[in-house]
Amino acid sequence: MSRTEFDLVVVxxxxxxxxxxxxxxxxxxxxxxxxxxxxxxxxxxxxxxxTKALLKNAEVYRQFLKAKDWGFSCSDLCFxxxxxxxxxxxxxxxxxxxxxxxxxxxxxxFFPGTARLAKSNRVxxxxxxxxxxxxxxxxxxLATGARPRPLPGIDFDRKRILSYFEALVPKEIPKRLLVIGxxxxxxxxxxxxxxxxxxxxxxxxxxxxxxxxxxxxxAELAKQLGRQGIKIVTEAKVCGVSQxxxxxxxxxxxxxxxxxxxxxxxxxxxxxxxxxxxxxxxDVGITLEKGFIxxxxxxxxxxxxxxxIGDVVGPPMLAHAASAEGVVAAETMAxxxxxxxxxxxxxxxxxxxxxxxxxxxxxxxxxxxxxxxVGRFPFRALGKAVAINEKDGFVKxxxxxxxxxxxxxxxxxxxxxxxxxxxxLGRALGATDADIHRTVHAHPTxxxxxxxxxxxxxxxxxxx
Amino acid sequence: MSRTEFDLVVVxxxxxxxxxxxxxxxxxxxxxxxxxxxxxxxxxxxxxxxTKALLKNAEVYRQFLKAKDWGFSCSDLCFxxxxxxxxxxxxxxxxxxxxxxxxxxxxxxFFPGTARLAKSNRVxxxxxxxxxxxxxxxxxxLATGARPRPLPGIDFDRKRILSYFEALVPKEIPKRLLVIGxxxxxxxxxxxxxxxxxxxxxxxxxxxxxxxxxxxxxAELAKQLGRQGIKIVTEAKVCGVSQxxxxxxxxxxxxxxxxxxxxxxxxxxxxxxxxxxxxxxxDVGITLEKGFIxxxxxxxxxxxxxxxIGDVVGPPMLAHAASAEGVVAAETMAxxxxxxxxxxxxxxxxxxxxxxxxxxxxxxxxxxxxxxxVGRFPFRALGKAVAINEKDGFVKxxxxxxxxxxxxxxxxxxxxxxxxxxxxLGRALGATDADIHRTVHAHPTxxxxxxxxxxxxxxxxxxx
Numbered sequence: 001m002s003r004t005e006f007d008l009v010v011v012x013x014x015x016x017x018x019x020x021x022x023x024x025x026x027x028x029x030x031x032x033x034x035x036x037x038x039x040x041x042x043x044x045x046x047x048x049x050x051t052k053a054l055l056k057n058a059e060v061y062r063q064f065l066k067a068k069d070w071g072f073s074c075s076d077l078c079f080x081x082x083x084x085x086x087x088x089x090x091x092x093x094x095x096x097x098x099x100x101x102x103x104x105x106x107x108x109x110f111f112p113g114t115a116r117l118a119k120s121n122r123v124x125x126x127x128x129x130x131x132x133x134x135x136x137x138x139x140x141x142l143a144t145g146a147r148p149r150p151l152p153g154i155d156f157d158r159k160r161i162l163s164y165f166e167a168l169v170p171k172e173i174p175k176r177l178l179v180i181g182x183x184x185x186x187x188x189x190x191x192x193x194x195x196x197x198x199x200x201x202x203x204x205x206x207x208x209x210x211x212x213x214x215x216x217x218x219a220e221l222a223k224q225l226g227r228q229g230i231k232i233v234t235e236a237k238v239c240g241v242s243q244x245x246x247x248x249x250x251x252x253x254x255x256x257x258x259x260x261x262x263x264x265x266x267x268x269x270x271x272x273x274x275x276x277x278x279x280x281x282x283d284v285g286i287t288l289e290k291g292f293i294x295x296x297x298x299x300x301x302x303x304x305x306x307x308x309i310g311d312v313v314g315p316p317m318l319a320h321a322a323s324a325e326g327v328v329a330a331e332t333m334a335x336x337x338x339x340x341x342x343x344x345x346x347x348x349x350x351x352x353x354x355x356x357x358x359x360x361x362x363x364x365x366x367x368x369x370x371x372x373x374v375g376r377f378p379f380r381a382l383g384k385a386v387a388i389n390e391k392d393g394f395v396k397x398x399x400x401x402x403x404x405x406x407x408x409x410x411x412x413x414x415x416x417x418x419x420x421x422x423x424x425l426g427r428a429l430g431a432t433d434a435d436i437h438r439t440v441h442a443h444p445t446x447x448x449x450x451x452x453x454x455x456x457x458x459x460x461x462x463x464x
Numbered sequence: 465m466s467r468t469e470f471d472l473v474v475v476x477x478x479x480x481x482x483x484x485x486x487x488x489x490x491x492x493x494x495x496x497x498x499x500x501x502x503x504x505x506x507x508x509x510x511x512x513x514x515t516k517a518l519l520k521n522a523e524v525y526r527q528f529l530k531a532k533d534w535g536f537s538c539s540d541l542c543f544x545x546x547x548x549x550x551x552x553x554x555x556x557x558x559x560x561x562x563x564x565x566x567x568x569x570x571x572x573x574f575f576p577g578t579a580r581l582a583k584s585n586r587v588x589x590x591x592x593x594x595x596x597x598x599x600x601x602x603x604x605x606l607a608t609g610a611r612p613r614p615l616p617g618i619d620f621d622r623k624r625i626l627s628y629f630e631a632l633v634p635k636e637i638p639k640r641l642l643v644i645g646x647x648x649x650x651x652x653x654x655x656x657x658x659x660x661x662x663x664x665x666x667x668x669x670x671x672x673x674x675x676x677x678x679x680x681x682x683a684e685l686a687k688q689l690g691r692q693g694i695k696i697v698t699e700a701k702v703c704g705v706s707q708x709x710x711x712x713x714x715x716x717x718x719x720x721x722x723x724x725x726x727x728x729x730x731x732x733x734x735x736x737x738x739x740x741x742x743x744x745x746x747d748v749g750i751t752l753e754k755g756f757i758x759x760x761x762x763x764x765x766x767x768x769x770x771x772x773i774g775d776v777v778g779p780p781m782l783a784h785a786a787s788a789e790g791v792v793a794a795e796t797m798a799x800x801x802x803x804x805x806x807x808x809x810x811x812x813x814x815x816x817x818x819x820x821x822x823x824x825x826x827x828x829x830x831x832x833x834x835x836x837x838v839g840r841f842p843f844r845a846l847g848k849a850v851a852i853n854e855k856d857g858f859v860k861x862x863x864x865x866x867x868x869x870x871x872x873x874x875x876x877x878x879x880x881x882x883x884x885x886x887x888x889l890g891r892a893l894g895a896t897d898a899d900i901h902r903t904v905h906a907h908p909t910x911x912x913x914x915x916x917x918x919x920x921x922x923x924x925x926x927x928x
Contacts, residue, residue: 023924052851056852060534063524064538071546072541074539076539078537079535081535082535087534098845102927319907319908320906320907347905383516386558387520418882418911419882419885420909421903421905424906428902431893438803438892439809440784442811442812442821442888460490462787
């Protein structure tokens with residue numbers, strides 16, 4: 001006989017939901033978590049984590065392909081796609097088990113099944129066996145996430161028109177892959193498949209790939225991916241798709257011209273849709289805004305006692321944003337005065353080669369608010385980057401011209417997805433260019449590029 | 465006809481000297497630099513940089529050896545030691561040319577040769593041709609560095625008893641390598657040679673390797689290197705060495721027992737000696753202290769107008785410390801009120817596998833000053849670490865128990881030499897555990913381990 005009365009019922013076991021549940025349990029709320037599929041959500045099972053496993057394989061394979069540059073030789077180099085995919089699934093499975101363990105450790109009751117909101121602080125859970133169970137709770141937290149978005153006239157058939165679900169578990173490498181969407185997901189898969197032999201063409205609707213990133217960084221990434229053989233078409237509008245026994249044909253208009261691109265598969269990575277259906281939102285009177293659940297800064301919905309976090313409340317649709325929102329929501333429920341998340345301090349990463357990472361305002365956005373000072377440093381001028389033969393890319397930092405505080409950081413190059421952490425903390429603490437470049441950075445490290453870029457903003461760069 | 469009157473003559477073109485010269489030139493001092501060997505000093509030519517090139521080869525080779533784990537296969541895997549060494553030398557040469565370029569760009573006059581201080585603000589430079597030239601200058605900055613230290617009864621013969629000079633350009637991989645010294649240099653070479661096939665035994669005088677690092681980190685590194693087949697003998701006193709046609713025999717006493725260890729080569733990495741000879745220090749009256757040049761917090765020696773920086777002034781004997789000291793010295797000469805370096809905020813890195821990085825106080829040292837709060841997080845619990853199959857190691861953070869400020873950070877694991885940058889900045893800005901763990905870190909990154917360790921210090925860790 002499991003408990004049916006809780007302080008908090010979390011709906012959705014992704015990086016928003018399970019983190020909210022754990023934080024709530026730490027704060028002594030009796031907590032339940034409902035998940036219809038696998039703990040860890042898309043992020044752990046079909047997103048961040050398994051892609052990073054595949055992309056690490058791509059990075060290692062790149063080294064094998066360049067064996068000669070390292071002074072190594074080998075023959076008969078092959079890859080076994082099944083094993084590569086299996087490693088990625090094993091990683092996800094291991095971490096999935098980890099979440100199970102964390103729920104138990106924190107005494108969170110796990111209900112596998114779907115949830116529907118009912119009036120009077122009730123949540124109806126329907127298990128896989130169809131049996132319904134009613135939970136009563138003081139608080140509810142909706143963390144139901146999002147799912148791949150089809151385009152008008154182009155829906156997933158999961159054979160040749162793929163979402164990330166299918167792209168993560170390929171049976172073979174398509175000879176010609178057409179990627180729709182030049183955001184992180186589209187680009188990461190483009191890099192993975194290209195490394196393992198696909199001829200990749202990528203279509204982006206906006207004037208540059210990674211439209212949310214600083215234009216200079218996006219241009220550098222386009223250049224580097226182009227060198228790797230990935231063809232990028234920007235300002236591209238996909239007008240239609242057709243299939244026959246030879247493959248897929250995408251009709252794409254770009255800059256007034258309509259071209260048909262032939263491929264063996266299409267990866268459609270043109271955004272996601274929030275999972276707001278079948279939750280009973282209307283029954284309890286929760287308000288939506290542009291399709292997302294409307295929340296305030298503590299992630300309260302329009303209905304008292306019901307919170308919502310993560311992709312279902314809209315951008316930034318990132319796992320780490322969802323987790324942070326979950327912590328704020330849980331602390332608010334527990335009666336703590338939680339901090340308010342600074343949306344502009346949430347970093348963003350793309351794990352291509354080179355990697356891209358950013359936090360804060362782009363130069364263009366910062367300049368709209370007032371005068372800025374920009375510092376840059378190229379990795380090719382950096383000892384560590386030369387030593388490890390990763391010379392592409394740069395660090396670009398944007399500071400408030402008057403006060404010197406860090407407004408934005410835009411990095412492309414080796415390990416920048418790790419280097420961005422320093423700049424996130426710096427932004428949070430109001431660091432200035434002087435603070436950063438007066439901090440002694442270990443030599444030789446890639447992080448010295450951050451120090452040099454900060455110095456450059458004040459005309460004090462040593463190595464450039 | 466080159467100029468002979470300067471505002472500043474820098475003696476020594478390593479990371480202390482050339483940085484001091486560039487900073488001085490930025491501040492409009494007419495600057496000269498004297499270097500008897502190659503620009504970039506030991507660091508660039510025979511230290512930090514070429515070792516990092518070799519170690520990157522070791523890292524890549526490790527991946528090749530584990531091809532099967534990645535789902536790859538190849539046959540006849542070989543390495544070409546000459547090519548590996550050539551790459552390392554090419555890296556050093558490229559960067560050496562970079563320094564030459566920077567000197568020109570900053571209009572610094574370069575004098576190849578040795579320097580000797582003379583009275584009345586004069587420096588006598590002797591070129592390779594034996595011709596002497598007298599420079600007059602307002603300021604002099606001594607940045608002559610250090611050299612490998614022999615042990616009583618064990619001197620370098622550069623054939624079988626090696627310093628880092630010879631160890632960087634091996635003609636072959638010794639079957640059995642005996643390493644004396646468990647600091648970063650000894651450990652990095654132990655890792656390199658072990659990866660390429662040497663049977664390595666390493667001797668450390670103190671109770672643990674990396675004596676300056678936190679004991680927990682040092683123990684973890686010893687464990688990991690042990691798994692790689694490196695034998696570590698601590699509390700080891702090397703009593704003597706003998707050679708015959710079969711190799712070298714080291715007599716080592718440890719814990720009351722004397723054992724003779726046979727090897728094909730010995731790498732002696734038991735510290736360095738400051739280069740204070742033949743500089744005319746006595747002629748001008750410069751005071752030494754424990755063998756190093758005595759300086760104040762602005763790096764002034766006991767003689768007005770003469771500064772000294774880098775290894776020649778003593779610990780921390782690190783390239784990045786030398787550079788930072790060079791900046792302080794140059795700014796002081798230029799009449800700026802430069803900041804004072806916080807010695808305890810200078811990070812330290814060891815590029816073995818796993819890597820080690822730290823900044824600030826060890827737990828033991830911090831606890832001597834007052835109550836501390838410690839947070840830990842193991843990489844095996846972290847999504848990114850699992851995804852890239854780098855699960856060994858942990859982050860350990862030491863905070864002031866009362867104020868919460870970061871006192872020390874001790875990391876062992878993947879890319880920690882990059883992760884330490886965040887903690888250096890955090891320490892400089894007085895960051896607390898809450899500041900660090902409330903900063904949204906990108907997911908999935910290794911840097912999340914830092915955030916989780918900070919959360920752990922306050923009992924708020926999510927994933928452990």
